[in-house]
Amino acid sequence: xxxxxxxxxxxxxxxxxxxxxxxxxxxxxxxxxxxxxxxxxxxxxxxxxxxxxxxxxxxxxxxxxxxxxxxxxxxxxxxxxxxxxxxxxxxxxxxxxxxxxxxxxxxxxxxxxxxxxxxxxxxxxxxxxxxxxxxxxxxxxxxx
Amino acid sequence: xxxxxxxxxxxxxxxxxxxxxxxxxxxxxxxxxxxxxxxxxxxxxxxxxxxxxxxxxxxxxxxxxxxxxxxxxxxxxxxxxxxxxxxxxxxxxxxxxxxxxxxxxxxxxxxxxxxxxxxxxxxxxxxxxxxxxxxxxxxxxxxx
DNA sequence: AAATAAAAAGATATTAAGGTCTTTTTTTTC
DNA sequence: GAAAAAAAAGACCTTAATATCTTTTTATTT
Numbered sequence: 001x002x003x004x005x006x007x008x009x010x011x012x013x014x015x016x017x018x019x020x021x022x023x024x025x026x027x028x029x030x031x032x033x034x035x036x037x038x039x040x041x042x043x044x045x046x047x048x049x050x051x052x053x054x055x056x057x058x059x060x061x062x063x064x065x066x067x068x069x070x071x072x073x074x075x076x077x078x079x080x081x082x083x084x085x086x087x088x089x090x091x092x093x094x095x096x097x098x099x100x101x102x103x104x105x106x107x108x109x110x111x112x113x114x115x116x117x118x119x120x121x122x123x124x125x126x127x128x129x130x131x132x133x134x135x136x137x138x139x140x141x142x143x144x
Numbered sequence: 145x146x147x148x149x150x151x152x153x154x155x156x157x158x159x160x161x162x163x164x165x166x167x168x169x170x171x172x173x174x175x176x177x178x179x180x181x182x183x184x185x186x187x188x189x190x191x192x193x194x195x196x197x198x199x200x201x202x203x204x205x206x207x208x209x210x211x212x213x214x215x216x217x218x219x220x221x222x223x224x225x226x227x228x229x230x231x232x233x234x235x236x237x238x239x240x241x242x243x244x245x246x247x248x249x250x251x252x253x254x255x256x257x258x259x260x261x262x263x264x265x266x267x268x269x270x271x272x273x274x275x276x277x278x279x280x281x282x283x284x285x286x287x288x
Numbered sequence: 289a290a291a292t293a294a295a296a297a298g299a300t301a302t303t304a305a306g307g308t309c310t311t312t313t314t315t316t317t318c
Numbered sequence: 319g320a321a322a323a324a325a326a327a328g329a330c331c332t333t334a335a336t337a338t339c340t341t342t343t344t345a346t347t348t
Binding site for chain 1: 274
């Protein structure tokens with residue numbers, strides 16, 4: 001569904017949100033460990049997100065990553081679009097260059113509904129939502 | 145959503161279905177041209193599908209590909225599973241090794257619904273359905 | 289000011305997907 | 319039986335995604 005990079009991005013943002021509630025910051029090393037992601041790879045991804053202000057970063061000792069107030073309300077949709085682009089939102093499911101309401105491919109109508117659901121899910125779920133879920137103890141970010 | 149290979153596979157099967165109604169056969173060359181796919185690449189994919197009897201093939205002059213009677217009723221789901229595997233059907237959307245009803249990741253519940261829709265679409269749409277749609281003149285496989 | 293800790297940036301390596309080219313096998317037709 | 323047409327098989331190439339390693343920049347602490 002999403003690229004590996006995108007999975008890392010989502011997990012990293014969730015991790016940052018979870019672990020900087022008290023105004024602390026977390027380092028790439030921590031994030032990588034906490035999300036089972038390769039350190040330098042996730043560093044690249046955080047750089048990107050940081051350029052787009054989806055996460056804040058401070059260099060130097062005691063530096064690290066944290067979220068701005070609004071940062072927790074970033075939706076899955078924004079993360080996915082940032083990392084994987086909007087192909088999933090706009091492209092024909094068969095990869096056809098020409099596929100629209102006027103000239104639909106044979107899968108178009110059926111896929112439209114699925115896509116609508118998918119997009120709604122991506123738009124309506126934010127880092128903050130996931131935060132709450134994890135806090136409730138009923139949801140997990142486990143990898144083994 | 146699907147891999148390039150999978151897109152080619154779906155389009156190829158549709159093309160074969162559309163063009164062998166009168167007991168004819170179509171060659172890889174024709175299929176590749178007709179679906180804007182690279183010839184040798186689509187050949188590989190058809191070989192795979194052929195091994196799984198999802199399409200029939202005959203060598204030699206006047207040979208080519210065609211579908212068995214039941215062949216038209218193959219669903220998108222079978223094609224996707226054959227080419228891309230069942231990752232889309234079974235994997236956690238965040239790529240977590242541990243994610244289930246008992247230990248759900250924070251996206252699990254929301255994604256479950258989307259996935260249910262997606263799978264239903266894949267199961268309920270067959271080559272034959274697409275065939276009918278294309279025949280109706282209201283659907284297209286256009287690439288420019 | 290020096291040492292240190294952290295992210296940023298850049299260079300390089302690895303893997304998997306996508307794609308091409310060549311040879312082999314099978315079948316048909318003449 | 320020779321020539322030709324087609325798929326099958328295999329070798330190889332290219333590109334993009336993934337991953338790692340090294341250097342640089344920035345900020346902090348002592």
